Amino acid sequence: MIGCLLALLGALAGGGLAIWYGRERAAVPPAHSGLHAPLPASSAASPxxxxxxxxxxxxxxxxxxxxxxxxxxxxxxxxxxxxxxxxxxxxxxxxxxxxxxxxxxxxxxxxxxxxxxxxxxxxxxxxxxxxxxxxxxxxxxxxxxxxxxxxxxxxxxxxxPRAAQILQGGGEPEGPPAVRSMQTASGVTDTGELIGTSTSFQPNAGRVVAVFHYEGIIPGSALTVRWYLEETELTAARTEIPVTAARGRGEAWLETGEGDLLPDGSYRVVVFLGDEVEPLATTGFEVASPAGSTAARQ
Structure with missing residues (x-):
């Protein structure tokens, strides 16, 4: 069964998102100050x-x-x-x-x-x-x-998810939503480098990764990645990528179960902004069995 794992690579920044922060409220005597006298705190110390x-x-x-x-x-x-x-x-x-x-x-x-x-x-x-x-x-x-x-x-x-990493920052969008430089490959290193960039894969590839850069996205939105074999969407592989910064990098991948093969055919990866009908980007790739062999279609 064809499955899909998601890795979100974006930056967490902007005025609407704080990774952590401390706050000290106004120095008002506690309700039970007669029973518990607070210790003096340094003016520089904050919770x-x-x-x-x-x-x-x-x-x-x-x-x-x-x-x-x-x-x-x-x-x-x-x-x-x-x-x-x-x-x-x-x-x-x-x-x-x-x-x-x-x-x-x-x-x-x-x-x-x-x-x-x-x-x-x-x-x-x-x-x-x-x-x-x-x-x-x-x-x-x-x-x-x-x-x-x-x-x-x-x-x-x-x-x-564990695969998510921070690659670059971004604040409020400076332009219209866009997805650029979408590529397919057989894998990605821990440092984000593509392995085996290609538009043609064999059925035993096991995994095809789609990597792209996005910009102009309002933090709090989501990018939807859909995979198609010929004209049929592989709905089990559809996934949403939460966007936490106006620009960043995203990954999604199509993966087979252990011992399974990718069916031969023409595939497309399409990225949408949420539920919008018009895609932001599309790229295609082929899966073809070596000459003289037969790949099982699912």
Whole structure:
């Protein structure tokens, strides 16, 4: 069965998207200040929240965290809040609240004079069963204390499939939507270089990759990639690429199951902006069996 895997290669930038940020609210005495006197905080210190796919604290949150991981670690730093304060957290996916975030494996920082440490965020369950990874998207986390509601940290992380990488930046579109330099190849290296660029493949190729550059796309939109054999769309291979920057690079690929062959014939790869009818770009390639052999058609 012909399947398709997606890799989004774009840049996360622009005013509408922050990979992470810290926020310190106005210094208003906490509701229970008579019971819990806040510790003095340095004027230069601000609440911070970082994320990492490993339990080691990073210098900054990675631009992309693999959505295929089961656990993401959060590292919090809340100056002005006592280290003994009870903490609470909530999280959101694309501004939709996911509810209270369990502070699993909470590990306060030893010797800290304020609330600081780390905790684990597990992939949300679907129907009470572990989903085996995070749904792709932008997650936002807020951590505070019921006793110190005016001290909080808020930050975001982006979860995308492992193949997604950052290649270049971009802000608001400077021109009309366009897809350029679309090519087909048998593979792509980890650094983005094409392997075996061609418009002709054998049935046992296993995979055909389409790579292109896009520009003029409004962040938050999606590019739809469709594959055709002759005049029939291979609907199982259709995929959407979320766009997080006005310009970037995208990949999509057509892949057979183990031991299967690509059917002989003329193929097309077509890129659309969302559900629009007019394509942004089209390229074609051929699959042909060597002379004297027969490839099975699916």
């Amino acid at each position: 911070a929240l970082l994320f990492s796919p490993t339990p080691e604290r990073p210098d900054q949150t990675p631009e992309i965290i693999s959505s295929e991981t089961d656990v993401i670690w959060a590292f919090y730093d809340l100056p002005g809040m006592p280290s003994s304060a009870a903490l609470s957290a909530s999280w959101f996916l694309k501004d939709e609240q996911l509810g209270e975030l369990p502070l699993d494996q909470l590990q306060p920082q030893s010797g800290a004079d304020h609330a600081a440490g780390q905790f684990a965020i597990h992939a949300p369950a679907t129907g009470g069963v572990s989903s085996g990874g995070f749904i792709s998207g932008i997650y936002r986390v807020v951590i505070t204390s019921p006793d110190y509601p005016d001290i909080s940290a808020e930050a975001s992380f982006v979860a995308l």
